[in-house]
Amino acid sequence: MSSDIMAIHTAEITADRPWLETLHEWVTTVDHKRLGILYLLYALFFLVVAGSEAMIMRAQLMYPHNNFVSPQVFNRMFTMHGTTMVFFVGIPVLFGFANYLVPLMIGTRDMAFPRLNAFSFWLTAFGGFLLYFSFLGGSGLYGAGNAPDVGWWAYAPLTSRAFSPGHSTDYWTIALLVSGFGSIGTAINIIATILCMRCPGMKLSRMPLLVWMNLVMSGMVLIAITPLSAAQIMLCVDRYLGGHFFDTQAGGSAALWMHFFWIFGHPEVYILIIPAFAFMSEIIPVFSRKPIFGYPVMVAATVCIGFVSMSVWAHHMFSIGMSSYTNTFFTLTTLAVGIPTGIKIFNWLGTMWGGKIILKTPMLFCIAFLFQFLIAGLTGIMLGSAAFNWQLTGSYFVVAHFHYTLVSGLLFAVFAAERTPRQTPFLALLHRISLDV
Amino acid sequence: MQKADWPAIISRIAGVLVLLVGVLLAAGLCVASPHDNPVPSIFEPRSTNAESLYHLSNFVLAITGVIFVVVSSLLAYVMVKFRNRATDVAREPAQVYGSTQIELAWTVIPILIVLLLFLSTARVIHAVQDAAKPAKAVAVTAIGHQFWWEYRYPELGIVTANELHIPVSTPTYLKLLSADTDHSFWIPQLAGKTDLIPNRINEMWMDPNQVGIYLGQCAQYCGTQHAKMLLRVSVESPEDFAAWVHAQKQPAIQDEKEAAGRRVFESTSCVNCHAVGGTNGTGRFGPDLTHLMSRRTIAAGAAENTSENLRLWIQNPDAIKPGSLMPAMKLSDQELDALTRYLETLR
Numbered sequence: 001m002s003s004d005i006m007a008i009h010t011a012e013i014t015a016d017r018p019w020l021e022t023l024h025e026w027v028t029t030v031d032h033k034r035l036g037i038l039y040l041l042y043a044l045f046f047l048v049v050a051g052s053e054a055m056i057m058r059a060q061l062m063y064p065h066n067n068f069v070s071p072q073v074f075n076r077m078f079t080m081h082g083t084t085m086v087f088f089v090g091i092p093v094l095f096g097f098a099n100y101l102v103p104l105m106i107g108t109r110d111m112a113f114p115r116l117n118a119f120s121f122w123l124t125a126f127g128g129f130l131l132y133f134s135f136l137g138g139s140g141l142y143g144a145g146n147a148p149d150v151g152w153w154a155y156a157p158l159t160s161r162a163f164s165p166g167h168s169t170d171y172w173t174i175a176l177l178v179s180g181f182g183s184i185g186t187a188i189n190i191i192a193t194i195l196c197m198r199c200p201g202m203k204l205s206r207m208p209l210l211v212w213m214n215l216v217m218s219g220m221v222l223i224a225i226t227p228l229s230a231a232q233i234m235l236c237v238d239r240y241l242g243g244h245f246f247d248t249q250a251g252g253s254a255a256l257w258m259h260f261f262w263i264f265g266h267p268e269v270y271i272l273i274i275p276a277f278a279f280m281s282e283i284i285p286v287f288s289r290k291p292i293f294g295y296p297v298m299v300a301a302t303v304c305i306g307f308v309s310m311s312v313w314a315h316h317m318f319s320i321g322m323s324s325y326t327n328t329f330f331t332l333t334t335l336a337v338g339i340p341t342g343i344k345i346f347n348w349l350g351t352m353w354g355g356k357i358i359l360k361t362p363m364l365f366c367i368a369f370l371f372q373f374l375i376a377g378l379t380g381i382m383l384g385s386a387a388f389n390w391q392l393t394g395s396y397f398v399v400a401h402f403h404y405t406l407v408s409g410l411l412f413a414v415f416a417a418e419r420t421p422r423q424t425p426f427l428a429l430l431h432r433i434s435l436d437v
Numbered sequence: 438m439q440k441a442d443w444p445a446i447i448s449r450i451a452g453v454l455v456l457l458v459g460v461l462l463a464a465g466l467c468v469a470s471p472h473d474n475p476v477p478s479i480f481e482p483r484s485t486n487a488e489s490l491y492h493l494s495n496f497v498l499a500i501t502g503v504i505f506v507v508v509s510s511l512l513a514y515v516m517v518k519f520r521n522r523a524t525d526v527a528r529e530p531a532q533v534y535g536s537t538q539i540e541l542a543w544t545v546i547p548i549l550i551v552l553l554l555f556l557s558t559a560r561v562i563h564a565v566q567d568a569a570k571p572a573k574a575v576a577v578t579a580i581g582h583q584f585w586w587e588y589r590y591p592e593l594g595i596v597t598a599n600e601l602h603i604p605v606s607t608p609t610y611l612k613l614l615s616a617d618t619d620h621s622f623w624i625p626q627l628a629g630k631t632d633l634i635p636n637r638i639n640e641m642w643m644d645p646n647q648v649g650i651y652l653g654q655c656a657q658y659c660g661t662q663h664a665k666m667l668l669r670v671s672v673e674s675p676e677d678f679a680a681w682v683h684a685q686k687q688p689a690i691q692d693e694k695e696a697a698g699r700r701v702f703e704s705t706s707c708v709n710c711h712a713v714g715g716t717n718g719t720g721r722f723g724p725d726l727t728h729l730m731s732r733r734t735i736a737a738g739a740a741e742n743t744s745e746n747l748r749l750w751i752q753n754p755d756a757i758k759p760g761s762l763m764p765a766m767k768l769s770d771q772e773l774d775a776l777t778r779y780l781e782t783l784r
Binding site for chain 1: 536
């Protein structure tokens with residue numbers, strides 16, 4: 001991958017082209033590798049921004065009754081940190097790798113719809129910039145900008161005009177609507193590419209696991225983002241066109257928003273982690289010098305996760321007073337989705353068993369992933385038990401669980417995948433220690 | 438030539454050691470006794486339903502703990518036993534593609550574990566949520582507001598705010614409503630969380646078995662001051678509870694020495710939000726102040742109920758709870774003093 005960048009770079013330097021021309025080429029590109037890199041650079045930028053927001057929160061929480069930031073600013077910080085990390089770091093990183101690697105892995109020249117590819121990227125990008133423009137634009141209730149402060153889950157009726165009179169919710173809604181359409185576009189592209197453009201002889205059962213995982217992930221994107229977009233449109237109707245879907249003061253339902261949001265939100269987190277599983281499935285065999293243990297089972301487990309994860313969403317709502325039958329059902333499905341996930345972990349261990357493991361940096365990230373994702377999965381089991389959930393939900397336990405899955409899951413997988421030969425051993429060492437600590 | 442990446446291995450070990458130390462430290466802090474650490478713990482249940490949640494939690498923790506130990510030991514073992522040694526002949530290891538028996542084994546065993554966890558959880562869910570309501574229960578209606586708690590005892594004819602008093606042993610059945618956004622009622626030692634959702638009636642119960650003060654907080658993000666919407670439950674002996682009920686049923690004390698303060702209360706916009714029995718204040722937007730001085734804290738636990746805090750709260754609520762819905766009353770110093778002295782008579 002880096003040799004491509006070097007080749008383009010070298011050619012550009014030696015040709016002594018005006019920088020404007022290079023910029024123009026990058027902005028108008030429809031090439032899958034360039035768009036992949038654009039996605040990754042975009043995600044890296046927002047990773048730093050969202051990381052700074054996290055640091056601000058940590059500074060405020062350093063000791064009780066601290067006054068580093070006001071409550072209004074703190075609420076904007078945690079909303080923006082969550083929204084940015086999920087929508088403008090997680091999704092772009094995964095689409096970036098998918099864009100770059102999937103055509104290469106199935107032996108085709110580009111994605112099925114290159115211009116849709118570019119359009120989707122720019123939609124996602126615009127969504128991110130619109131969300132961040134909220135810090136500058138519009139008038140807030142307490143002044144100083146209008147960034148969303150309703151939580152990344154934006155529960156109704158806090159988002160109604162009665163309780164969020166400024167424009168913070170509108171920035172959240174519209175930015176995510178726009179970037180959601182971009183995600184849907186890329187997902188369609190990936191599915192079409194994988195199903196229609198494989199090289200001759202590559203049956204589905206012969207595809208690399210990364211391609212399989214991106215296929216499942218894209219299918220889930222189509223099914224999950226749509227309810228979110230629908231809910232956001234309903235919220236706009238509530239706020240501006242006199243609707244009362246979620247307006248409890250007029251008989252609307254707060255629980256309805258929760259169902260819509262989490263039927264998106266839960267598959268979304270599997271969308272974020274399945275490509276990370278893909279990186280694991282590609283890197284571990286290489287560094288163990290053995291093929292992946294149980295390829296058909298890995299595919300089946302991933303497809304299983306894809307389907308079952310659509311049925312677990314109300315485990316985010318165990319405390320809202322649903323009936324005991326509902327709580328029991330969602331406990332069952334949530335515990336059940338842990339089974340294929342566990343099978344995948346065992347298969348990775350099985351791949352390493354009997355191999356000749358080369359303990360270089362990418363493999364070390366994979367091992368760190370396995371260890372910490374195990375903790376993440378087990379805390380997920382604890383949260384999946386509705387009765388235990390009644391003590392754990394809405395507290396830092398949940399925050400810990402999803403940071404274990406996303407940081408040691410997604411982030412470590414990405415770090416494992418993006419090792420370049422140019423990184424010095426010292427940098428890698430520093431990187432490793434700081435992340436492990 | 439494949440060499441072991443020693444710097445990376447050392448950093449990995451260092452990282453794991455730091456992680457272990459951190460985990461042990463955190464675990465140690467978590468099991469600190471409540472006298473050292475005032476934060477209420479879910480592992481110190483004081484009611485029947487909290488206890489059943491506690492036993493289930495231990496069961497789940499035990500099973501997941503065993504799984505964790507087994508899998509991470511396997512991981513550590515694999516890492517050490519099958520690592521590539523520099524002296525190794527550069528030949529590929531045996532290329533194993535899979536094994537149906539092994540796959541079956543590690544599918545069936547997790548299914549059994551999941552079944553076990555599911556059945557034990559289902560039992561507890563049913564026991565807590567479908568418990569029959571006993572005849573002799575204290576009925577409380579809790580209404581969540583931004584950012585305070587209103588409590589009504591419909592059978593006793595009492596309305597109070599922020600500090601809940603209930604008797605020990607007798608179950609208390611709560612009906613949970615919300616006046617604005619979503620909130621969540623969470624006293625870790627007495628019960629699991631139940632949300633207060635507007636336009637929806639939720640029910641929960643708790644039967645504390647030990648007298649004392651139990652702390653909790655709102656557990657669903659409800660706006661700017663969600664973090665300072667604290668809960669305080671006073672579980673009392675039947676005699677103390679009866680005495681409290683009796684005191685709450687009394688009309689507001691009419692202390693003639695503080696008539697000036699009462700006039701300030703009745704003639705400014707205070708009465709639009711607050712109710713005090715015996716005055717023209719019948720507002721329900723803010724807490725009922727009839728027996729304000731029977732409470733240890735004000736502003737839902739944000740400050741101690743002292744003279745200075747009362748005065749500051751009325752003069753500039755943002756100094757205590759920025760973003761709360763109490764407006765700064767813009768009274769003169771004399772009016773403020775008179776009003777504070779009047780409020781302090783409302784025992």
